[in-house]
Amino acid sequence: MERGDDVCPVPESGDLPPVSEITIDTSCPACGAPGLRMRSLALEIPYFGGALQTTILCGACGFRHADVLLTNEGPPTRHRLRVRGSSDLNARVVRSSSCTVRVPELGAVMEPSMRSESFISNAEGVLRRFRGVFEFLARNGDSEARRRAARKSLGVLERMIDGREPFTLVLEDPSGNSAILHEAAEVRTLSEREARRLKQNSFTMDLRPDASRARASR
Numbered sequence: 001m002e003r004g005d006d007v008c009p010v011p012e013s014g015d016l017p018p019v020s021e022i023t024i025d026t027s028c029p030a031c032g033a034p035g036l037r038m039r040s041l042a043l044e045i046p047y048f049g050g051a052l053q054t055t056i057l058c059g060a061c062g063f064r065h066a067d068v069l070l071t072n073e074g075p076p077t078r079h080r081l082r083v084r085g086s087s088d089l090n091a092r093v094v095r096s097s098s099c100t101v102r103v104p105e106l107g108a109v110m111e112p113s114m115r116s117e118s119f120i121s122n123a124e125g126v127l128r129r130f131r132g133v134f135e136f137l138a139r140n141g142d143s144e145a146r147r148r149a150a151r152k153s154l155g156v157l158e159r160m161i162d163g164r165e166p167f168t169l170v171l172e173d174p175s176g177n178s179a180i181l182h183e184a185a186e187v188r189t190l191s192e193r194e195a196r197r198l199k200q201n202s203f204t205m206d207l208r209p210d211a212s213r214a215r216a217s218r
Ligand SMILES: [Zn+2]
Pocket: 028, 029, 030, 031, 032, 033, 058, 059, 060, 061, 062, 063
């Protein structure tokens, strides 16, 4: 894969996996229009096993929410990798929408939210996502002190992206659906208490047939 690019794993052969599309009986959490569509695609991720990529789409407003579910979903897990140089930046990262991503050296946290999407990328791709946030803060932070702090973090981020500054990447996922695929990654099960402390994915949908309310809560 290209460094820093998010990828949608598509099989190289001509036989594409089947995409199924159904209409689900719930209304859009963004605009309230009834009848969302859900597409799902079965994937085989190299070295990782089966996965199901789902995308929920609203035809009225364009709302879109993508997720990747690993078929071998397990207990809540924490993956931690010390990135020591540029070769570690290629470590593959699978992040589900319920996963909290941290880079402690930056004080940066990506928490699950209604808009958080799952992605399959690598450690460098995660840094580039954080860079986008810090660039925004460097321009639009609500005080000069915050804008200056964001600019300083951007300098550190650039050195991390170049492989010149070691850092730690931590993924914590109560659904056990996220992973860092690297031989040096430490993996452990989260205790029930630790899992409860994590923010749960705040995008919730009520799929009862009589429910006209799909909830988007914080
Ligand atoms: Zn909508």
